[in-house]
Amino acid sequence: xxxxxxxxxxxxxxxxxxxxxxxxxxxxxxxxxxxxxxxxxxxxxxxxxxxxxxxxxxxxxxxxxxxxxxxxxxxxxxxxxxxxxxxxxxxxxxxxxxxxxxxxxxxxxxxxxxxxxxxxxxxxxxxxxxxxxxxxxxxxxxxxxxxxxxxxxxxxxxxxxxxxxxxxxxxxxxxxxxxxxxxxxxxxxxxxxxxxxxxxxxxxxxxxxxxxxxxxxxxxxxxxxxxxxxxxxxxxxxxxxxxxxxxxxxxxxxxxxxxxxxxxxxxxxxxxxxxxxxxxxxxxxxxxxxxxxxxxxxxxxxxxx
Amino acid sequence: xxxxxxxxxxxxxxxxxxxxxxxxxxxxxxxxxxxxxxxxxxxxxxxxxxxxxxxxxxxxxxxxxxxxxxxxxxxxxxxxxxxxxxxxxxxxxxxxxxxxxxxxxxxxxxxxxxxxxxxxxxxxxxxxxxxxxxxxxxxxxxxxxxxxxxxxxxxxxxxxxxxxxxxxxxxxxxxxxxxxxxxxxxxxxxxxxxxxxxxxxxxxxxxxxxxxxxxxxxxxxxxxxxxxxxxxxx
Ligand SMILES: Nc1ncnc2c1ncn2[C@@H]1O[C@H](COP(=O)(O)OP(=O)(O)OP(=O)(O)O)[C@@H](O)[C@H]1O
Ligand SMILES: [Mg+2]
Numbered sequence: 001x002x003x004x005x006x007x008x009x010x011x012x013x014x015x016x017x018x019x020x021x022x023x024x025x026x027x028x029x030x031x032x033x034x035x036x037x038x039x040x041x042x043x044x045x046x047x048x049x050x051x052x053x054x055x056x057x058x059x060x061x062x063x064x065x066x067x068x069x070x071x072x073x074x075x076x077x078x079x080x081x082x083x084x085x086x087x088x089x090x091x092x093x094x095x096x097x098x099x100x101x102x103x104x105x106x107x108x109x110x111x112x113x114x115x116x117x118x119x120x121x122x123x124x125x126x127x128x129x130x131x132x133x134x135x136x137x138x139x140x141x142x143x144x145x146x147x148x149x150x151x152x153x154x155x156x157x158x159x160x161x162x163x164x165x166x167x168x169x170x171x172x173x174x175x176x177x178x179x180x181x182x183x184x185x186x187x188x189x190x191x192x193x194x195x196x197x198x199x200x201x202x203x204x205x206x207x208x209x210x211x212x213x214x215x216x217x218x219x220x221x222x223x224x225x226x227x228x229x230x231x232x233x234x235x236x237x238x239x240x241x242x243x244x245x246x247x248x249x250x251x252x253x254x255x256x257x258x259x260x261x262x263x264x265x266x267x268x269x270x271x272x273x274x275x276x277x278x279x280x281x282x283x284x285x286x287x288x289x290x291x292x293x294x295x296x297x298x299x300x301x302x303x304x305x
Numbered sequence: 306x307x308x309x310x311x312x313x314x315x316x317x318x319x320x321x322x323x324x325x326x327x328x329x330x331x332x333x334x335x336x337x338x339x340x341x342x343x344x345x346x347x348x349x350x351x352x353x354x355x356x357x358x359x360x361x362x363x364x365x366x367x368x369x370x371x372x373x374x375x376x377x378x379x380x381x382x383x384x385x386x387x388x389x390x391x392x393x394x395x396x397x398x399x400x401x402x403x404x405x406x407x408x409x410x411x412x413x414x415x416x417x418x419x420x421x422x423x424x425x426x427x428x429x430x431x432x433x434x435x436x437x438x439x440x441x442x443x444x445x446x447x448x449x450x451x452x453x454x455x456x457x458x459x460x461x462x463x464x465x466x467x468x469x470x471x472x473x474x475x476x477x478x479x480x481x482x483x484x485x486x487x488x489x490x491x492x493x494x495x496x497x498x499x500x501x502x503x504x505x506x507x508x509x510x511x512x513x514x515x516x517x518x519x520x521x522x523x524x525x526x527x528x529x530x531x532x533x534x535x536x537x538x539x
Pocket of ligand 1 (some may be wrong): 037041043044046
């Protein structure tokens with residue numbers, strides 16, 4: 001499948017701090033890619049490097065199959081974006097703001113500003129200054145600005161920040177439509193798992209600057225279908241036994257409980273192995289794991305909102 | 306580039322600070338009382354002192370600081386650059402607006418001075434000295450703009466802050482007055498001294514060195530502004 005964005009061992013250091021550590025991201029054309037990570041994980045930093053607002057310390061970015069360096073003039077007009085907060089001129093109305101950016105883009109389409117505002121449910125040509133906008137309206141104007149020139153690729157940094165649940169659902173439906181009906185590629189970041197799970201096709205999980213996982217939501221769901229929770233008398237003994245039989249694929253969750261993930265062994269099989277080694281098993285249940293537990297595990301216990 | 310300048314103009318709608326700066330810049334030379342003991346040239350020279358050497362540098366630093374600082378403070382710089390606009394175009398448009406404002410104010414000053422000379426003296430005096438006065442005002446305006454260029458660099462570097470560039474403008478303008486105490490090579494090699502001395506009737510200044518130092522200053526100032534902005538992390 002074609003890649004709209006590909007980064008190769010992308011790194012960014014700020015002084016001695018490594019904000020992004022060798023991230024290789026693959027955003028497929030026509031799909032929604034959710035970049036998921038907690039505050040400070042490095043989502044914004046990655047997007048800034050893609051948009052030329054920050055320069056990578058190491059690594060490479062390709063967009064639409066071309067190296068970013070040297071092709072910015074050709075690549076950037078095909079992208080619409082929101083980075084961090086929606087930045088607009090407070091002394092101008094929403095319409096005037098979009099006209100400024102339309103002018104900067106050199107857009108020719110006459111109704112573009114009006115159409116973009118309609119799409120996000122903001123009034124055209126009203127008198128309200130941006131300074132007097134509510135947070136949700138500001139965010140909508142940010143989205144309107146991002147779609148102003150009908151770009152092929154949208155890079156949206158937490159675009160639903162500050163929207164109410166209905167607003168979030170509207171934006172989600174709209175982005176799904178953009179990708180589903182118009183074939184747009186969308187890279188969206190969020191720290192809210194459920195939002196990404198509902199909207200994205202693919203997901204990249206970033207934690208402390210490291211891309212821990214990259215796969216499709218469908219695949220993730222499949223892979224994390226099951227885990228087995230075991231309650232035992234002696235966790236450390238059980239852990240030693242399990243290490244030999246199921247490998248590293250388990251974790252100790254309390255002083256007498258463990259979870260075994262993705263094992264092909266049956267519940268009774270696990271029970272037998274433990275009992276034979278002298279571990280008293282008081283409970284053994286097969287669960288369907290949810291994504292949240294999965295993230296908690298791969299981020300080393302800190303989890304995600 | 307033209308598009309970016311037009312966009313700059315659209316952004317200025319309802320902008321109070323620019324209006325206020327322009328109003329002050331044009332009102333003061335119109336109402337300042339200057340003693341009429343000298344000839345017309347001397348009279349203009351005194352008015353220039355207050356306006357072109359003190360007021361305009363400070364006010365113009367407000368203008369460029371405001372033009373740049375607000376983009377950082379409101380985060381509009383991100384939407385502008387990702388529009389996309391080349392960084393040099395973006396900065397160029399800002400500097401162009403700054404220069405246009407400066408030239409308009411200088412022109413306004415020239416008009417006001419001309420009108421006042423006819424009132425304070427008479428039309429003949431104006432016609433006699435018009436060439437000299439025009440040259441004086443224009444030369445000072447352009448040279449001072451060049452000498453002020455490091456302000457643009459500071460404005461870029463300070464991002465959301467604003468007092469650094471204002472302080473720098475104040476220091477540069479003060480340096481100009483301190484320059485009155487110098488002469489010769491010393492007065493020519495420091496650009497802000499040189500601007501002052503070059504304008505002084507019979508100022509003791511090595512003209513070639515003075516022009517060279519002002520030229521270097523503007524090349525360095527605008528060059529640094531361009532380089533730092535090009536490489537800046539946002
Ligand atoms: N200009 C900078 N100078 C120094 N450190 C920075 C800078 N920008 C970001 N960082 C650091 O890089 C790391 C990643 O920050 P980033 O803004 O990318 O996180 P994020 O995932 O977008 O977080 P959030 O969800 O809070 O927006 C943080 O530790 C941050 O402190
Ligand atoms: Mg962020």
